[in-house]
Every structure is written in C-alpha cells, then in structure tokens.
Amino acid sequence: DTAVSQTPKYLVTQMGNDKSIKCEQNLGHDTMYWYKQDSKKFLKIMFSYNNKELIINETVPNRFSPKSPDKAHLNLHINSLELGDSAVYFCASSPDEGTGNTIYFGEGSWLTVV
Amino acid sequence: GENVEQHPSTLSVQEGDSAVIKCTYSDSASNYFPWYKQELGKRPQLIIDIRSNVGEKKDQRIAVTLNKTAKHFSLHITETQPEDSAVYFCAASSTNAGKSTFGDGTTLTVKP
Numbered sequence: 001d002t003a004v005s006q007t008p009k010y011l012v013t014q015m016g017n018d019k020s021i022k023c024e025q026n027l028g029h030d031t032m033y034w035y036k037q038d039s040k041k042f043l044k045i046m047f048s049y050n051n052k053e054l055i056i057n058e059t060v061p062n063r064f065s066p067k068s069p070d071k072a073h074l075n076l077h078i079n080s081l082e083l084g085d086s087a088v089y090f091c092a093s094s095p096d097e098g099t100g101n102t103i104y105f106g107e108g109s110w111l112t113v114v
Numbered sequence: 115g116e117n118v119e120q121h122p123s124t125l126s127v128q129e130g131d132s133a134v135i136k137c138t139y140s141d142s143a144s145n146y147f148p149w150y151k152q153e154l155g156k157r158p159q160l161i162i163d164i165r166s167n168v169g170e171k172k173d174q175r176i177a178v179t180l181n182k183t184a185k186h187f188s189l190h191i192t193e194t195q196p197e198d199s200a201v202y203f204c205a206a207s208s209t210n211a212g213k214s215t216f217g218d219g220t221t222l223t224v225k226p
Contacts, residue, residue, distance in 0.1 A: 012152075035226055041201050043158065043216045090157060102148060102212060105157040 002105035003027050006091040013113045015082055020077045021109045023091030031055070032074035033103065034066060035090040043090075049074055081113045116141040118206050120217025128225050133194050135220045137151075137204035138186040147180060147187045148214070152201045162189070167185040194224045 006023040013019050025032060033056075034046040048056040052068045063079045074091060088108045094101040117140040124138050127133050145166035149159035161210075162179045164171045164187065177193075180187040191198055201221050207214040 005195075033182075041152075041219045042217070042222070045213060045216075048213060060162060102160045102163065103150075103205075105159070107157050 002041040004091055005085045005091055006089075006106040006109050007110060009107060010112075012059050012114060014021050014046050015081055015083060015113055018077070018079045019081060019111070020075055021089055021091070021111075022073070022075045023102070023106060024073050024074065024092040025091075025106075027093055027104060029093040030070065030071055031101075032071070033092040033094075033096045034074065035074050035092060037090060037104070037108070039087070047074075049077075052107050053079070078111075081111075086111055086113045116134050116206055116208065116215040117215045117217060118204060118215045120204050120220055122220060123218065124221045124223070126223045126225065127161055127194050129194060129196060131194055133198070133224075135189045135204070135222070136186060136201055137188070137206075137217050138184075139206040139215075140183075140185065141206065141208055142185065143208040146207045146214075147178070148205050148207075149178060149189050150203045150216075152203065152219075152224045158197070158203055164190065193224075194222075196224050198222060199224045 004025045022082045030111045031050045036044050046060045047066045051071050065077045068074045090108050091106040092103045094103045115225050120137045138215045148163035151156040151161045177190040201219045203219050204217040205214040
C-alpha cells in the first residue's frame with residue numbers, strides 16, 4: 001500500500017555504466033518529480049512531469065533522461081555514470097504542479113558509483 | 115526564481131527545551147510554506163504547513179509562524195524529545211514557479 005514506490009533501493013555500480021531507477025505512485029496525482037539529495041543533505045529538484053509532460057528540467061546533465069509512460073510512473077535513466085552522481089534519488093508526487101500541494105516522497109534510491 | 119534560506123544548519127538542544135528553525139524566501143508570490151522532517155535513512159515527510167492567509171498554525175508540540183511582510187517563516191518545536199532528532203526542511207511554493215523550493219535543511223539533535 002506504499003503511496004510512492006521506487007526501485008531499486010540500493011544500487012552500486014561502476015563509473016561509465018548505465019542504470020535506471022523506476023518509480024510508481026498510486027495516489028492518483030498528476031505531477032511527479034525526481035529529487036537528488038547529496039551527501040550534505042541538500043534536496044534539489046531535477047525534473048517534474050505533469051500528466052506525462054516535462055514541466056521542469058533544472059539544468060541537469062543530459063546523461064539523465066526521465067521517462068513517464070503514464071502519469072503514475074516516472075522512471076530515471078542515467079547514462080555514463082560518474083562518481084559525482086553518487087547520491088540518494090527521491091521520486092515524489094503531488095496532486096498538481098501548482099501551489100499549495102504537499103509533496104509525497106518515495107523511500108529513496110541510494111546510488112553509489114565506484 | 116524563488117530562493118529559500120534556512121538557519122541554522124545544525125541545532126543541538128537538551129531534551130525538554132524548545133527548538134526554533136527559521137527560513138526566509140524571496141518571491142513575494144509564494145503562498146504555501148510546508149515543513150518536512152527527514153529521519154536518518156528515511157524519506158522527507160510533511161509535518162506541518164501554513165498558507166499565506168494565516169499567521170500561525172499549531173499541531174500539538176509543533177507550530178509554524180509566517181510573516182509575509184518580512185518574508186520569513188519559522189518552525190517551533192516545544193518540549194523536544196529524542197525522537198524529534200532529524201533533518202528539517204522548509205519549503206516555499208507559488209503558482210508562478212510551479213514548484214516547491216527547499217531550504218538547505220537543519221539537522222536537529224535532541225540530547226537526552
């Protein structure tokens with residue numbers, strides 16, 4: 001009954017590899033996000049999608065490619081992984097992209113690039 | 115765009131004391147101000163929020179105040195307990211921005 005679920009929870013991979021993180025929400029929300037949390041705990045938005053359409057792309061390297069097959073899913077694919085990509089990636093959703101909406105986070109995916 | 119500054123970055127208090135975390139924002143169009151708590155190894159979760167038409171809101175030991183003129187809002191935790199130890203994030207959002215902007219977080223440690 002998890003509201004926002006993402007897999008895998010832990011991912012250890014070598015530099016240069018390509019990896020994907022999947023996310024699904026069962027809250028019926030129109031908007032989904034990817035956030036990156038680095039070692040200093042800063043939460044930075046990467047992307048937001050509203051009803052499968054890209055709304056926000058916060059100057060993220062184009063090695064990161066989000067894909068939203070439907071409004072309940074937002075996957076993140078990362079090409080040519082670098083050491084600096086090591087972080088916790090949170091998928092999230094909210095009712096819409098407008099103001100006044102609580103953001104519901106998934107449990108996070110711990111990515112370690114070695 | 116919106117800029118949210120949060121202070122302090124770390125805060126240590128004795129159990130039973132009060133804790134106050136402050137945030138300032140830059141976009142006068144922001145009208146929704148949530149606070150999220152992130153326990154170690156867990157996801158951020160909403161603990162309280164306030165909208166621009168309200169000056170203060172309380173929920174048991176937690177309260178949030180908003181000063182729209184000064185563009186700042188604060189989280190107040192009274193009678194702190196060890197389980198209040200976590201990272202707290204403030205955020206501000208507006209229809210113009212279409213997103214929430216988070217502060218850099220405050221690591222609160224409550225010493226038993």
